[in-house]
Amino acid sequence: MIQHIRISRQLIFVNKILFVFSLFGLIGAPHTHNIRAKRYFFPLFIAIDGSFTEVKVNEWKGAASNNRNQEEDGSAFIVEILKNLGADLVDSVEYGDDELTQILLSEIKDVWRRIVNNPKSLVNSGETPESLGIYMAKILFIAKDRHCESPDETFINGKCFPISTRERSEHCPENMGLYDDEKNEGFCECLELTKEKAKSELRPIYSNETGVCYRQNTQGPCENGEWFVLKNTYPRCEPVPDGCPTDGRHVFWNPDNSTAKQCWEIWTRGPCDKGQLLHLEQDSTEEPQVYCSYRLAESFFTYSALSFPPCPPGTLSNYVGQCIGCSRGCYGAFIG
Template structure:
């Protein structure tokens, strides 16, 4: 197929799916800056109606078929994009890239439908990173690397990066540029270990309920925002104790995390984190604390980090 015919074919293809993507965009675009996009949209009373209409325009695939349908569109557009890049046709490449991003966002919203698509979230992450790298929207071809201090380095958000200060990992922003920010905790650790929080005063991250950047007799706590407060009498500032009581009518006391504390027999103190304020509760089971879905990379497109408010944006210490 010659170049002119290929262009005509692509423009016809784009025209045919523009309405589909417009509908899908109305579902996806306004929420793509949050990790909570899927849960937020699914609670919208109009979401089911919009998605049904979107599916109808797309040929009315059922849920089992939708993932495969979206993946086929993604791969078809990706192949066309590669041709335009090879020909040096930037104008049409950008048009196709815009449709690829719309498809990408829809895939993120329909993650469950990928089961029968022949693809996994990981394979799609790699494919999308390759596409963005091809059009120079990413500095690194691997979705697991970010550009930091002049080179592509491994992204590390739950384990301290050797390129960052203490309690900080190497994150990726929307431009695939690296920056250091507070370490996330794995799901298991988030139940029993206080996560580090960022201090505007020092520009670094410090463990909660330690002195951190605060003065003598104070500890660094999260109360909607990170702040310094006087240490409650008798509380160690070791990052392993919380000031709390399960009965709001009773006086708070200092308790060690992951022990029985004031809980009933058979229960221990658990933590619920990644909210505006630390939550402590008693439980005999392992609580679930999800820190973003598998396709958060899709929602942030280039893997922008997920901060305490779950926003995809840059922040923290830049090397």
């Protein structure tokens, strides 16, 4: 009797997974997708006579087609699918079905990626990227795919601690924060700057020699008379230009090729016209660009909760926007 109940529950779960397959075109899709579906579910087709019929599958396909039209109109149907799969995963974990849990987990991750890539799917869902991120982290925690239940924490030294990418973490050296990798394990990396700070403050950069981040245009890991700079995409030590303080607040720059370079303090007038200040434009690989602009002018450095912010020099951004130090290997991840 218990075995029959368990199989019955499995079929409910699998029905919903098949529903997702039909939603995203896997049922009746190209041959390779059909093979995938058969590989997952063909044993259950044989095991339980009459549980899956052509009529039933057609019903699911019809429902999925209607709901796909709703999704294109900005409905929250895909979020409902995520929640349904999440509920099934909780039940699967409770019943100790590891194989089914892994199948559900794989499909949940696939649906989550689709949501991240299509912000319109949150319209009318009652969810925000933050609230859905909390839900997703909890589901992965239940499935033992994350160490920490909170999406704002990472696992280091045997415990969960707050992720800190813009303020130094007590677990990291100076100028470094605590980041999260694809296994929800913490590591130290150069601090990010806010949008406003990136206009007026040089970003810390990573030294492969010491494994620590330093403020640009300071002595950093360099010898006396040198400063640590980013040139041709590579952090290096160079002689300090005459008259330049190594305080991380000065740059060696000229407004045009007709004048010689001089040492100027960032966010002061410098050689700019009246009312303008020296601004910075920074990304993760090129040396900072200096330009004159008005105080309230927007820089090219932008950030969105559903796009990927530029990473500190010395690191790369993986496909979900986490900044990964290449000294640790540049790899992909799923959720931070």
